[in-house]
Amino acid sequence: MRTVQRRIGAAWSRPRAAGADGPRLRDGALLTAVAAVSVLEGFVRPDLDWPLVTVVVTLAILPVLLWRRTRPLPVVAAMTTATSAFALAHRLAGFEPNALVTTFVFLTAPYALFRWGSGRDRIVGAVIVAAGLLTSSFLGSDPIADTAAGVAFMGGACLLGALRRERVESRARRIDSVRAREREALARDLHDTVAHHVSAIVIRAQVAGADPQDTARVAESLRVIETEAQAVLADMRSLVRTLRAPADYAPTAGLDELARLAEPGPPRVAVRIDAPADLPSVVTTTLFRIAQEGVTNARRHSRGATGIDVEVAVDDEEARVEVRDNGAPGRADQGGGHGLQGMSERAALLGGTVAAGPDPAGGWTLRASLPLGGRA
Secondary structure, eight states: OHHHHHHHHHTTOOOOOTTOOOOOOOHHHHHHHHHHHHHHHHOTTTSSHHHHHHHHHHHHHHGGGGGTTTTTHHHHHHHHHHHHHHHHHHHHTTTTOOOGGGGGGGGGHHHHHHHHHHHHHHHHHHHHHHHHHHHHHHSSSOOHHHHHIIIIIHHHHHHHHHHHHHHHHHHHHHHHHHHHHHHHHHHHHHHHHHHHHHHHHHHHHHHHHHHHTTTHHHHHHHHHHHHHHHHHHHHHHHHHHHHHHHHOOOOOHHHHHHTTTTTTSSSEEOOOOOOOOSHHHHHHHHHHHHHHHHHHHHHHBBBBEEEEEEEEOOOEEEEEEEEEEEEEESSSTTOOOOHHHHHHHHHHHTOEEEEEEEOOTTSEEEEEEEEEEEEO
């Protein structure tokens, strides 16, 4: 019982659909065309008992449809009241209720109710539509057939409106989900990029501060610091531009960027790549980000490291990247933060794995493998 009450409460409190706006130019053009056809139909149909009155009533109801998106419940209430009252007037006068064929345009009102209306509008409007349908059917000569026809047309219009709304909202949710994943990937890229460059800047600053009298080393360190700072600023600008247009996000870093991780140091970074040039871009991007994060972690956490080796190897089955340093681990949880988690998630998206830990031969080693599914 509580479950039913919760569902009813959720349905009642559902907000209006986004995007509903007031009368549009095309609405006016459509209703003008319908009005012209209604006048013509009223003069050529011999089966109408009240042709002039029928045309006038139809023309009086048509303008209400202009606000069917922004005010669906009042529009449905007005339309249902008018059509039911007109059918009652026919019956009281001894005539069979009849209407113009052009009144099929009135079905846009229940459609709009379920397409744009809030939960309260839908529930109240459904009751009004059902009451109007039963009233009109009861006043007809064949209540069962009239009810079946009314359910088919009115129910079909309501169903189409509801299905259209669900489709639009489902698509919006998918887009939001994609954008959220893209922003998460961008956050990882931002972490990887900034951490990599800032680590290099810190190390170079430490080198320069260790012996301020060594002008050659200080000058070289300042040059590297300037280069790294410019690179991180450029990367951040690129990521900010991407955040402003998330749908256009496409990682571009690859093996060329990975090769540029090499530098004389300290600590020295050596890169060796044994991979074909036709690897999928998503694989090369992932290899680069993992290698970049591995180098950054080695610089940040390894104690006394003088060298960092990066190796990339590819065969028919998988692509592998390995980052090793020859220092002592700084602490037991080295690499256990957002960086390693981000690398693991990146690799897992491609069905790969990432492992990091102390190497028996000394130092710290990061290994990752990405399956290729068998390359030709």
